Amino acid sequence: MKIGIIGAMVEEITPLLEFFKNAHLNIQTQTIGGNVYHCIHIKQDSVYIAYSKIGKVHSALVATMMISYFGCEKILFSGVAGGLRKDLQVGDLLIATKLCQHDVDISAFGHPLGFIPESAVFIESDAELNSIARSVAGSIGKELKEGVVASGDQFINDDSKKQWIIQTFGACAVEMEGASVAVVCAAFGVPFCIFRSISDSADTNADISFDEFLESASKVSAKFCIEFIKKLGVGI
Numbered sequence: 001m002k003i004g005i006i007g008a009m010v011e012e013i014t015p016l017l018e019f020f021k022n023a024h025l026n027i028q029t030q031t032i033g034g035n036v037y038h039c040i041h042i043k044q045d046s047v048y049i050a051y052s053k054i055g056k057v058h059s060a061l062v063a064t065m066m067i068s069y070f071g072c073e074k075i076l077f078s079g080v081a082g083g084l085r086k087d088l089q090v091g092d093l094l095i096a097t098k099l100c101q102h103d104v105d106i107s108a109f110g111h112p113l114g115f116i117p118e119s120a121v122f123i124e125s126d127a128e129l130n131s132i133a134r135s136v137a138g139s140i141g142k143e144l145k146e147g148v149v150a151s152g153d154q155f156i157n158d159d160s161k162k163q164w165i166i167q168t169f170g171a172c173a174v175e176m177e178g179a180s181v182a183v184v185c186a187a188f189g190v191p192f193c194i195f196r197s198i199s200d201s202a203d204t205n206a207d208i209s210f211d212e213f214l215e216s217a218s219k220v221s222a223k224f225c226i227e228f229i230k231k232l233g234v235g236i
Ligand code: 3QA
Pocket: 008, 009, 053, 054, 055, 080, 081, 082, 154, 155, 156, 157, 174, 175, 176, 177, 199, 200, 201, 202, 203, 206, 210
C-alpha cells in the first residue's frame, strides 16, 4: 500500500520525519515542482511525506503529485488548525467530516457561498478512514473531535470573520489546505482523512497563539498520524 502524508508547513511534518529517522528507516528524498517528497519503503508498503507550503494551491499541487506521480492510494493530512468551537482548545485533535472553501464566492450569479458549478460546497472525507481514526483515538485514549472544516487562503484572526465562517458553513475549525486536498482526492477517487490539532482560536489573539503552539500542536497531530498508519497495517 502507498500512503501519502501531507502537511502545509515544515513544522507539521518534522515530527513525522523524526519518527522515521529514529526508527532507523531509510528516507529517500525527491524534489519535484518546488516540493521535497520524503519516501520511506517499509516491506511492501511505501509512505510519502511532504509539506506543500501554505494554502489551497500548494496543497492541491502536492495532493495531485502524491496521487498521480507517486501512486498513493490513501492521503492523510496532518497539521494544525484554528478552533471555532469552545470545546476545541489548543492541543485538541479533530478529523474533518467534510470540508468547504470559505473564500469561494460567485454569489453574484445566485450560487450559494462556497459553491463551484460541477463541484459542491462540501466534500466529504472517507467514512472508512474516519472510523479507523476513531478507533485509533480509542486505543490510545486520546479524545478525537470532529466536524466541518473550512479552508481559505487567509489566516483568520478576526472575531467577526470567525463568526461569519461558523454561521455560513457550520464549521468547527479553519485552516488553509484541507478543502483543496479534498477536492483533488475526490476527483481521483482516492480516500483521504484530515487530522488537525488546534493551535489557536482564529480570534484577535490567533497569531500569538499560533506562534506559541505550532510546534506542540503539530506533534499531537503527527503522533496520531503514526498510530493511524500502524493501524492501516504499515509495519513500523
Ligand atoms: C498558517 C498555517 C496555514 O498552513 C494554515 C497554519 C492554524 N490556525 C489558523 C487560522 N486561520 C487559518 N489557518 C490556520 N494552518 C499560516 S500563517 C503563519 C505563517 O507563518 C492552519 C491554521 N487561524 C510563517 C512565518 O512567517
